[in-house]
Amino acid sequence: MTLKVCIAGATGWVGRELVTAVREADDMHLVGAVSRTAAGRDLGEALGGHPNGVTVSATTEEALKTDTDVLIDYTKPDVVKENIMAGIWSGTSVVVGTSGLTGADYAEIDAVASDEGVGVIASGNFSLTASLLQHFAMIAAQYLPSWEVIDYAGPTKPDAPSGTARELAERLSEQGEPQGRPEIGYPIDQIKGSREARGGTLGGTQVHSVRLPGYALSVENIFGLPGERLTLRHDAGTSAGIYIDGTLLATRRVPEVRGLIRGLDTLLF
């Protein structure tokens, strides 16, 4: 079966790599693309190449008027939820790469997708090695009671923490049940001085976001025990190519899914 795919954010850093990959895949057919600035143009020309017959839409809702099996979203935090809902309401499976959604957003998306019998796969990081980090972290959290997460990115990243760090923190806390894990030595709400210096609390996990020139995307999961510690770290380079295989894997699997699956590692392991 050939999957009819629409890419929201098709002119972006990740989106343009996906356009090539989807068009090269034997089992996929690119039927739609979304970008405000390229709206109305041929996608191939908008990307600086030859025409490819796909007309860019200004909104996802408009793009989904064309029959589509899977919507892939690599846009921006302020529009991604609206796009996912447009996908679900039109009966289209959705793969979400865009960061910025909270655990509460995903709970709502899961409920609506389950009710509608539609699948959504979201991953804060679609790279293989970041998925391995997530997998190893879930194992470590079953044995080690205390951890925190540090997220590093360049200075212009608009959201904090990164999608990778948020997903890691929220899923770690699920692994940490029974309640009370991760163990926090001194209660965060009783901190003297600046409470913010202890970072944000996401699902019970402390997360610290560093935004500085010279940094690309990295995430560190630090586990501490008396007298020893374990650090799991993932560093992304500057290519968007590392996210493509994982996104295509999710695209192939999502039509069989009902409700929400979070984390590429959930599909891999």
Ligand SMILES: NC(=O)c1ccc[n+]([C@@H]2O[C@H](COP(=O)([O-])OP(=O)(O)OC[C@H]3O[C@@H](n4cnc5c(N)ncnc54)[C@H](OP(=O)(O)O)[C@@H]3O)[C@@H](O)[C@H]2O)c1
């Ligand atoms: N999960 C992962 O593995 C992973 C990996 C890398 C990045 N990300 C996340 O994916 C997202 C995209 O990253 P990127 O670096 O590719 O971003 P980018 O280069 O800024 O591209 C964003 C794309 O979305 C479009 N867009 C933005 N706002 C829009 C709107 N309101 N309506 C319609 N289209 C809109 C842009 O086109 P116009 O401006 O013309 O509308 C562009 O095509 C970010 O949230 C990033 O953190 C996730």
